[in-house]
Amino acid sequence: MKKSEKNWMVLYTRSRWEKKVDQLLKDQNFNSFCPLVKTSRQWVDRNKVIEVPLFRSYLFVQADQLERSRIMQTSGVVNFISHCGKPATLDNAEIERIRTIVKNYTDIEAISLEDINIGDAVKVINGPLLNHKGEIAQIQGKSVIMVIDNINCALTVKINHRELSNANNLFLS
Incomplete structure (x- = not known):
């Protein structure tokens, strides 16, 4: 990754801070993306449709190598997700694919099956x-x-x- 090249990177955030971190990054003029899906939640007295992050504790930010330290200083940011010692990056097409899915489908849920495998x-x-x-x-x-x-x-x-x-x-x- 070239220092001046802006790539989409994956951020890990504090639990339930995804929307707050997304807004804080936007306030600092970063291009960030927290995919949100609408879901119905039931309380004792009512049902309400709310927007929740598709990926719990994760969001995407477009930045270059030099901007990473500024992003890390943002409240709620825990770390960048890395692969082989380098920040994990996504291309624009992948981000657009996620945007399209969130926009066009209503019944979406990201489910972690990392703890369950065939044969377990x-x-x-x-x-x-x-x-x-x-x-x-x-x-x-x-x-x-x-x-x-x-x-x-x-x-x-x-x-x-x-x-x-x-x-x-x-x-x-």
């Missing part, structure tokens, strides 16, 4: 299959297909990833 032993921590143990057979969006061994038969269940706990050496217990 898991335990159900919520719902009607509470405490059942099984193995991840397939990942389909927000859901996983899990094989549950029980009384000499295999039961395949499609379950939301949030209802699972990764359990190392689960079958040894």
